[in-house]
Amino acid sequence: xxxxxxxxxxxxxxxxxxxxxxxxxxxxxxxxxxxxxxxxxxxxxxxxxxxxxxxxxxxxxxxxxxxxxxxxxxxxxxxxxxxxxxxxxxxxxxxxxxxxxxxxxxxxxxxxxxxxxxxxxxxxxx
Amino acid sequence: xxxxxxxxxxxxxxxxxxxxxxxxxxxxxxxxxxxxxxxxxxxxxxxxxxxxxxxxxxxxxxxxxxxxxxxxxxxxxxxxxxxxxxxxxxxxxxxxxxxxxxxxxxxxxxxxxxxxxxxxxxxxxxxxxxxxxxxxxxxxxxxxxxxxxxxxxxxxxxxxxxxxxxxxxxxxxxxxxxxxxxxxxxxxxxxxxxxxxxxxxxxxxxxxxxxxxxxxxxxxxxxxxxxxxxxxxxxxxxxxxxxxxxxxxxxxxxxxxxxxx
Numbered sequence: 001x002x003x004x005x006x007x008x009x010x011x012x013x014x015x016x017x018x019x020x021x022x023x024x025x026x027x028x029x030x031x032x033x034x035x036x037x038x039x040x041x042x043x044x045x046x047x048x049x050x051x052x053x054x055x056x057x058x059x060x061x062x063x064x065x066x067x068x069x070x071x072x073x074x075x076x077x078x079x080x081x082x083x084x085x086x087x088x089x090x091x092x093x094x095x096x097x098x099x100x101x102x103x104x105x106x107x108x109x110x111x112x113x114x115x116x117x118x119x120x121x122x123x124x125x126x
Numbered sequence: 127x128x129x130x131x132x133x134x135x136x137x138x139x140x141x142x143x144x145x146x147x148x149x150x151x152x153x154x155x156x157x158x159x160x161x162x163x164x165x166x167x168x169x170x171x172x173x174x175x176x177x178x179x180x181x182x183x184x185x186x187x188x189x190x191x192x193x194x195x196x197x198x199x200x201x202x203x204x205x206x207x208x209x210x211x212x213x214x215x216x217x218x219x220x221x222x223x224x225x226x227x228x229x230x231x232x233x234x235x236x237x238x239x240x241x242x243x244x245x246x247x248x249x250x251x252x253x254x255x256x257x258x259x260x261x262x263x264x265x266x267x268x269x270x271x272x273x274x275x276x277x278x279x280x281x282x283x284x285x286x287x288x289x290x291x292x293x294x295x296x297x298x299x300x301x302x303x304x305x306x307x308x309x310x311x312x313x314x315x316x317x318x319x320x321x322x323x324x325x326x327x328x329x330x331x332x333x334x335x336x337x338x339x340x341x342x343x344x345x346x347x348x349x350x351x352x353x354x355x356x357x358x359x360x361x362x363x364x365x366x367x368x369x370x371x372x373x374x375x376x377x378x379x380x381x382x383x384x385x386x387x
Binding site for chain 1: 294295296297298299300301305309310313314315316317350353354355356
């Protein structure tokens, strides 16, 4: 029950973050990028041209039919909201981080626009 | 109940709320060395001293062991004799507490201390060719022997600090060492198989480095990947992590110098 309530609150708190609508093509590039998105270090997905995908996390295929846009956004922003012990990094908050290197201190992994782009791309994975 | 008693009860409830289970160490029966987890190609390269590129470094190290240096032109061998006897099992006991320095030091720092105190020579810097060569030669003298941390209160405190750091979520990616090396070993992080992170083979020849490197270099790589603050080579924080990793691998067999992909 409590989990449901938290969930409902999060959905309300996760309206689109950026002014410009998400761009799925840019999102796809971000997901595949090993220095910025880092997603494929842990996840696999429908990317026949990618050889080295991780297996620490669920396959991203079909993510857009399993989750709504708001649910996906909330997961990218901070997956700890759903699983406090998750190893998925929080992409759009710096809350609770410790010992961050000087070059990344105070910065989020993604900008609001990048979150939107990735969400737009994930929505195409049906 | 008076105030003090209430405080004590409160304090006790706080200490009980520490999640002990979340920080349990890898069970000894579960442990696997990186060597056991490596592909056949890297393994056969490590097995064959003629093919293991780190053995070239070992040869250099043997020469350095015998090379007179410093004010009095003394060599390591002048004090310690034949390393194959005097240094047998030594690397398997480091980091260790150094009485004169009054702190826990790793093998590289121990070499530096001998250079400063006994040889009065200029210390090799960390990760220099000479330091890697000499430490590879010394690590080889423990090949086949079990890792055996010594018993010392200061070392225990260092291990505890290292252990806390190992389980601490850190960096922009908010990961702990344990997230990968205890909870996800054998899985794939991108193209790399996550090892358990036992330091049995250091210094190693790493194909990706195209050269030999120390355990501290490896630890700095992992910390950089986590986007955490990376301590400078020789920092006490890194020695603490080394001490914890050696304690975690206690009893496992040394196979230095290792080869890694």
